[in-house]
Amino acid sequence: MTLRFNDETFRGDYTYHNSAAAVRRFPFPFDQDSYMYSVNIEPHRPTRAGSVFEHRFDVDEHYVAEMQDRAITLADDPLRCQSLPHMELAGWDFLELVMVCKSEDYPDMFTLHRDGDRWHWINRPLGIDQRFTFMDTSTLPCGPLEYIGRQTQGDHALLDQREGNLWMDAGIVTSQADWSLDFNIGMNFFEWHAPVPKAHELGIFQRALKFLTNVQQGKPSRRLNWTMTVNPRLDTSPENYHKWGPEKRTITPENVGAKQYLRVELQSFYRLPRSNALVFPIRCYLISLEDLVTVPKWGRRFHRVLRDLPDELAEYKGFAVNRSMIVDYLARFDDGAETSAGIFPD
Amino acid sequence: MAGTAFTPSILSRPVYAGLVSRGATPAIMLAEGEGALALMALADHDPAVMGHAHIIHIPAGTGHGAALQALGPAMYHEGPTLPAVLPRLRKALGDAHMGTALYIAGTEGVIGQVTAEALAAGVAAGAISTEHHGGAARRMQCVHCKGITEDVVTDPFICSHCGLSLFVRDHFSRRLGAFQGVCVDAETPGQIPAMQEIRP
Amino acid sequence: MMLRVASVEPLSPLVTKFRFVHPDGAALPLFSGGAHVVVEMPDGEMIRRNAYSLVSDPMDGSGYEIAVRREDLGRGGSLYMHTRVAEGDLLGVGAPANLFGLDLRARKHVLVAGGIGITPFIAQIRQLTRLQLPFELHYCARSRSEAAGLALLPDLPQVHVHISDEGNRMDPAEVLSGQPLGTHAYTCGPEGLVAAMADAGARLGWPEAALHSETFLAPPPGKPFRVTLARSALTLTVGPDQSLLEALEAAGVDAPWLCRGGVCGQCETAVLSCHGRIEHHDHWLDDDEKAAQTKIMPCVSRFQGQDLILDR
Numbered sequence: 130m131t132l133r134f135n136d137e138t139f140r141g142d143y144t145y146h147n148s149a150a151a152v153r154r155f156p157f158p159f160d161q162d163s164y165m166y167s168v169n170i171e172p173h174r175p176t177r178a179g180s181v182f183e184h185r186f187d188v189d190e191h192y193v194a195e196m197q198d199r200a201i202t203l204a205d206d207p208l209r210c211q212s213l214p215h216m217e218l219a220g221w222d223f224l225e226l227v228m229v230c231k232s233e234d235y236p237d238m239f240t241l242h243r244d245g246d247r248w249h250w251i252n253r254p255l256g257i258d259q260r261f262t263f264m265d266t267s268t269l270p271c272g273p274l275e276y277i278g279r280q281t282q283g284d285h286a287l288l289d290q291r292e293g294n295l296w297m298d299a300g301i302v303t304s305q306a307d308w309s310l311d312f313n314i315g316m317n318f319f320e321w322h323a324p325v326p327k328a329h330e331l332g333i334f335q336r337a338l339k340f341l342t343n344v345q346q347g348k349p350s351r352r353l354n355w356t357m358t359v360n361p362r363l364d365t366s367p368e369n370y371h372k373w374g375p376e377k378r379t380i381t382p383e384n385v386g387a388k389q390y391l392r393v394e395l396q397s398f399y400r401l402p403r404s405n406a407l408v409f410p411i412r413c414y415l416i417s418l419e420d421l422v423t424v425p426k427w428g429r430r431f432h433r434v435l436r437d438l439p440d441e442l443a444e445y446k447g448f449a450v451n452r453s454m455i456v457d458y459l460a461r462f463d464d465g466a467e468t469s470a471g472i473f474p475d
Numbered sequence: 476m477a478g479t480a481f482t483p484s485i486l487s488r489p490v491y492a493g494l495v496s497r498g499a500t501p502a503i504m505l506a507e508g509e510g511a512l513a514l515m516a517l518a519d520h521d522p523a524v525m526g527h528a529h530i531i532h533i534p535a536g537t538g539h540g541a542a543l544q545a546l547g548p549a550m551y552h553e554g555p556t557l558p559a560v561l562p563r564l565r566k567a568l569g570d571a572h573m574g575t576a577l578y579i580a581g582t583e584g585v586i587g588q589v590t591a592e593a594l595a596a597g598v599a600a601g602a603i604s605t606e607h608h609g610g611a612a613r614r615m616q617c618v619h620c621k622g623i624t625e626d627v628v629t630d631p632f633i634c635s636h637c638g639l640s641l642f643v644r645d646h647f648s649r650r651l652g653a654f655q656g657v658c659v660d661a662e663t664p665g666q667i668p669a670m671q672e673i674r675p
Numbered sequence: 676m677m678l679r680v681a682s683v684e685p686l687s688p689l690v691t692k693f694r695f696v697h698p699d700g701a702a703l704p705l706f707s708g709g710a711h712v713v714v715e716m717p718d719g720e721m722i723r724r725n726a727y728s729l730v731s732d733p734m735d736g737s738g739y740e741i742a743v744r745r746e747d748l749g750r751g752g753s754l755y756m757h758t759r760v761a762e763g764d765l766l767g768v769g770a771p772a773n774l775f776g777l778d779l780r781a782r783k784h785v786l787v788a789g790g791i792g793i794t795p796f797i798a799q800i801r802q803l804t805r806l807q808l809p810f811e812l813h814y815c816a817r818s819r820s821e822a823a824g825l826a827l828l829p830d831l832p833q834v835h836v837h838i839s840d841e842g843n844r845m846d847p848a849e850v851l852s853g854q855p856l857g858t859h860a861y862t863c864g865p866e867g868l869v870a871a872m873a874d875a876g877a878r879l880g881w882p883e884a885a886l887h888s889e890t891f892l893a894p895p896p897g898k899p900f901r902v903t904l905a906r907s908a909l910t911l912t913v914g915p916d917q918s919l920l921e922a923l924e925a926a927g928v929d930a931p932w933l934c935r936g937g938v939c940g941q942c943e944t945a946v947l948s949c950h951g952r953i954e955h956h957d958h959w960l961d962d963d964e965k966a967a968q969t970k971i972m973p974c975v976s977r978f979q980g981q982d983l984i985l986d987r
Contacts, residue, residue: 208621215779218806291778292884309618315650316487323487324646343933343941346704346770367618367657371639374661403733403802405707405776450662500880573854574880597782597857601882 134193145361158353162433173349184234202303208311212299220274222401283412304363351397357448358392386419428462478606491607496521497576502528507581509608511539568596580606584614587652611675616653629670631659690823702736706771708799715767725752728794744791750916775889782857784810789864793824847875861887894918919973937975951980
């Protein structure tokens with residue numbers, strides 16, 4: 130295996146770190162010097178070798194540690210993975226999608242042998258060797274969504290499509306930006322987005338829904354979303370808000386570069402074959418400000434974005450209380466020079 | 476005006492449009508407290524609605540029992556609390572066929588729980604008619620311990636299960652029949668804003 | 676993808692089944708019951724694209740099967756399939772898409788088919804059987820000789836056949852009465868059958884969300900008309916057997932589509948100016964939008980009048 134996996138934690142002593150290569154391939158989400166909501170959806174095609182867009186399900190140096198962190202979260206709170214009864218078929222569709230993609234994209238790490246419904250799956254980084262019968266849950270240690278979700282970075286929501294709407298009827302969610310699967314499960318697209326300010330009036334969700342309900346098999350899409358997190362914590366759930374909340378108030382001008390992280394979600398959307406459901410993988414990438422500014426273009430641009438962001442959005446994204454310290458820090462890396470188009474480093 | 480008028484809110488917050496007759500089809504009607512008045516108005520508007528109706532009534536200190544019985548429902552039952560009548564409601568839902576209308580009138584907590592029971596039993600949302608009567612008290616789920624606190628009248632409030640101080644969101648789960656309560660002093664432990672009365 | 680016609684099998688005087696396989700024997704993408712594919716038919720200067728429900732097993736990727744009814748008064752797509760397609764031919768077939776899926780939450784599924792409307796249910800029955808979900812199917816046809824679906828239906832106690840010539844007409848109210856809470860009903864067939872089911876459902880107090888329907892819309896032929904495309908700076912004539920969408924494609928103007936049958940909303944196009952009457956044939960725009968004449972669905976809708984200018 131060419132990839133070396135970091136020995137690191139996402140809680141407690143927070144030893145999470147990005148290698149120089151991981152910084153370079155970080156999915157910086159701003160393609161211009163300002164930010165407003167948009168339906169910034171594009172085809173999820175292999176793009177740019179080495180980038181996080183190269184493969185359908187990106188596996189990086191954080192893979193093993195992220196899966197260990199997910200196991201801790203699920204042991205603490207098994208309700209982070211739930212599936213309404215009618216979504217089991219979609220769970221199998223999703224398991225198939227991941228196993229097929231990973232074994233094709235990373236043959237050195239993952240192998241899938243199929244003989245009719247008799248399947249054999251090998252996941253070398255996690256030391257898993259599993260024979261099972263496809264569509265027979267009793268042959269796996271847990272349901273198909275949880276089984277493959279424990280081996281796939283990112284949160285995953287399975288959306289049922291009916292009545293011209295999408296319904297969040299299953300998911301495995303342990304690295305969420307402050308929303309609760311246990312509370313939102315069963316909601317439709319407009320209901321689970323109800324707390325998002327401004328975007329409803331802009332018609333963003335109507336347009337996004339129309340697009341998503343027409344996503345076709347074999348033509349996945351993706352978009353980037355972002356927020357801010359203090360410490361490299363994956364589990365910023367509302368369930369544990371009273372446990373991680375105090376950390377948000379530990380930012381000082383001295384430590385902001387090391388402790389404040391930009392959190393980017395690579396969201397993708399796939400139509401699933403047998404269930405006609407959508408799977409919505411939400412992959413989280415974290416980068417500290419001090420690592421981010423090592424790419425001069427990103428330092429300049431991120432300063433301008435956060436400086437000019439409407440207060441309401443800073444409030445919604447939960448970093449209003451630290452915003453001035455963040456902007457002051459980033460200002461030191463903004464010499465006013467022009468920035469090039471696109472998200473990639475110069 | 477049918478029932479309480481609420482301040483417009485976010486899209487997940489339920490709207491109680493008032494009871495509207497679905498005609499002489501089989502019906503399950505659950506009225507709590509002053510919600511009985513909604514059933515009377517419904518029957519007054521369309522007497523046919525009572526012919527195949529099963530009324531489950533929780534008086535909650537009101538005295539509308541005799542008036543409801545006088546509407547001539549096919550079945551009438553009075554029980555002291557929602558937990559007490561739930562087994563009967565579940566049996567009625569389990570025995571029901573497509574085309575059964577559900578009418579719910581009462582406080583938000585009762586509407587939320589009965590709606591959740593009905594949805595779980597396979598009733599489509601479009602077959603449920605609701606009308607709010609009573610105070611602005613809310614049924615709140617603590618997002619942290621998952622316990623549900625009934626009849627919350629202040630914001631913030633104290634979770635009756637884990638004791639955290641929670642603020643009252645408008646985000647509502649139809650599956651749980653409850654609003655979401657989130658720790659109000661999570662970032663600054665001990666700094667709890669003054670309690671305010673919840674308004675409709 | 677280009678697929679090879681593996682077999683052509685008449686099911687009745689008017690209905691023929693076609694089986695497509697990958698030329699290299701590769702597995703085709705699986706699908707869900709009720710899904711359709713769009714088949715491309717090169718017809719002279721133009722490419723016809725018609726949507727057909729898949730009638731093969733959704734869990735079987737070895738081939739796709741469709742059943743096509745010959746419409747002698749249609750625009751020619753079905754005639755093309757019947758008269759010009761033979762075993763061994765290569766045709767373009769799109770990926771499966773489903774605009775008539777099952778609501779998998781249902782406690783029971785009631786499927787009602789009229790005539791060629793049986794096609795989406797053939798695959799759905801296979802899916803329901805595999806998932807061990809309760810269902811019943813009612814298949815209505817005028818006469819036994821026209822009932823091509825009989826050759827496709829499994830011999831199961833849940834399958835009920837209603838032949839009107841044999842005095843065995845289906846009663847929609849009887850089908851919908853007494854069904855358990857959480858039942859969903861699906862109708863596919865002529866508009867009259869869909870309306871009769873909706874009407875019976877409404878009388879029996881069924882919520883609209885539990886009554887699903889698909890009327891198989893083919894783009895209707897009509898009188899030729901002229902249309903101006905503002906962004907492309909083009910003026911076209913749409914022929915009598917051509918849809919507006921096909922005319923756009925023939926002129927090289929890009930318009931997105933998925934169903935080509937007035938259901939999915941993909942091809943919705945803004946009308947910049949309209950002096951005349953748009954013949955809306957779609958199920959996408961609501962009545963107010965249709966009356967306003969500010970949007971058109973080029974896949975099925977047409978125009979009569981002075982001039983029509985579109986934002987394309």
